[in-house]
Amino acid sequence: MKIFRAIDVAFERDGVALMAPFSLALEAGGDAELMQPSARAASVAARICAAIVRPTRGVAYVGDFETRLQPPQAKRMVGFVDRAGFSGDDHALRCEVAFRADVWNLDKSAAQARASLVLEALGEGAYARAIALALVADVALLVLDQPASNIARSVRDIAPGAAIIATIATIASTP
Amino acid sequence: MNEFRATLAIVRRHLDRRFAIDWAMQFGIVAAIAYAFTRTFAHPILPLLIASTLAAASTAERTHAESLRRLTFFAMPLYGRQLARAHAIAPSLLALSIPAGYALGSALRTREFPLPLFLAMTCAALIATLVSLSSIFREGVRAWLYVALAILVGPIVTLPYVLRPAHETWYALALTAVIGFFALRAFGETLARYDPLPL
Numbered sequence: 469m470k471i472f473r474a475i476d477v478a479f480e481r482d483g484v485a486l487m488a489p490f491s492l493a494l495e496a497g498g499d500a501e502l503m504q505p506s507a508r509a510a511s512v513a514a515r516i517c518a519a520i521v522r523p524t525r526g527v528a529y530v531g532d533f534e535t536r537l538q539p540p541q542a543k544r545m546v547g548f549v550d551r552a553g554f555s556g557d558d559h560a561l562r563c564e565v566a567f568r569a570d571v572w573n574l575d576k577s578a579a580q581a582r583a584s585l586v587l588e589a590l591g592e593g594a595y596a597r598a599i600a601l602a603l604v605a606d607v608a609l610l611v612l613d614q615p616a617s618n619i620a621r622s623v624r625d626i627a628p629g630a631a632i633i634a635t636i637a638t639i640a641s642t643p
Numbered sequence: 644m645n646e647f648r649a650t651l652a653i654v655r656r657h658l659d660r661r662f663a664i665d666w667a668m669q670f671g672i673v674a675a676i677a678y679a680f681t682r683t684f685a686h687p688i689l690p691l692l693i694a695s696t697l698a699a700a701s702t703a704e705r706t707h708a709e710s711l712r713r714l715t716f717f718a719m720p721l722y723g724r725q726l727a728r729a730h731a732i733a734p735s736l737l738a739l740s741i742p743a744g745y746a747l748g749s750a751l752r753t754r755e756f757p758l759p760l761f762l763a764m765t766c767a768a769l770i771a772t773l774v775s776l777s778s779i780f781r782e783g784v785r786a787w788l789y790v791a792l793a794i795l796v797g798p799i800v801t802l803p804y805v806l807r808p809a810h811e812t813w814y815a816l817a818l819t820a821v822i823g824f825f826a827l828r829a830f831g832e833t834l835a836r837y838d839p840l841p842l
Contacts, residue, residue, distance in 0.1 A: 486840070511841035520717050521838045544720035551841070564715075570652030571719050573645040 471631040477526035510635035514613035518548035547602030553594030657733035677748025695771035695797020723835025766819040771797035773826035
């Protein structure tokens with residue numbers, strides 16, 4: 469089953485293209501790297517894959533759900549990791565996990581345990597914490613916005629069944 | 644998806660220490676204004692204008708706006724209308740500090756504060772808040788136009804009370820319910836169409 473499909477997806481604002489157009493198809497358990505010309509373009513592409521931003525051209529599906537028409541259903545299948553990661557302390561992280569458990573209607577203690585397991589595997593750091601938050605729910609697609617290469621490799625061991633999209637900026641910049 | 648649980652989680656997130664400080668500060672400022680000027684406000688339109696202006700401005704305030712624009716809210720599996728309802732509760736509670744503060748300041752100075760005026764101020768502040776919420780997700784002139792609209796619409800819904808204070812408070816409440824419903828729907832549409840782009 470295709471977990472993610474993007475067909476000629478592009479995003480423009482005021483006539484200016486904010487990312488390079490792309491097409492992509494990904495099965496469950498598959499990996500893809502999405503190259504973009506800048507850090508901002510990579511972030512826009514990641515948000516489109518996660519159904520957070522709607523493409524201005526083309527069409528993207530998460531599972532059977534079109535991201536422009538059924539964003540809540542699509543988002544329910546996606547874990548999104550922002551480029552900046554999660555910079556809060558341990559208490560803030562616990563609060564955020566509880567918050568996500570409420571929003572995704574999950575058992576809170578199970579969600580905390582799952583986040584702890586992910587952090588044990590990935591170690592500390594803002595990006596690892598953001599991944600732990602993204603994996604609180606049992607997602608079919610994990611979207612990583614410009615991850616460090618060592619983290620991108622480790623994530624596969626934690627979420628073996630999920631499709632993983634990692635955006636990469638060809639001109640890197642500090643988040 | 645348990646919509647009530649999700650809504651409650653978002654509301655709890657907004658009701659933090661900063662919210663309590665903002666509520667107390669707004670309450671205090673309005674109480675001071677009322678204590679100083681209530682005797683010079685011969686016509687009820689003046690406190691109603693103050694209520695809607697303060698409510699619209701505090702809703703569109705930058706720090707508050709940034710908290711609503713956090714990316715985490717847009718990654719959640721919710722429709723725009725669900726997010727709008729959850730986001731509107733905390734600002735509406737904040738808006739209640741305005742009539743409450745005015746009632747305190749006015750009562751301290753004149754030893755009386757009519758309930759119909761309290762209800763009318765509540766209506767004006769709530770409507771200004773709900774309309775002003777849509778300005779948060781717009782930029783430049785369009786954002787300012789929404790704030791101006793909020794300041795204007797707040798007193799307009801209380802016109803039945805302003806024109807005939809003794810009898811028409813219920814009409815103002817009914818008008819508030821109708822306009823508030825449409826303002827909330829417009830905010831939901833705004834959220835559904837908003838694309839949170841990286842800087």
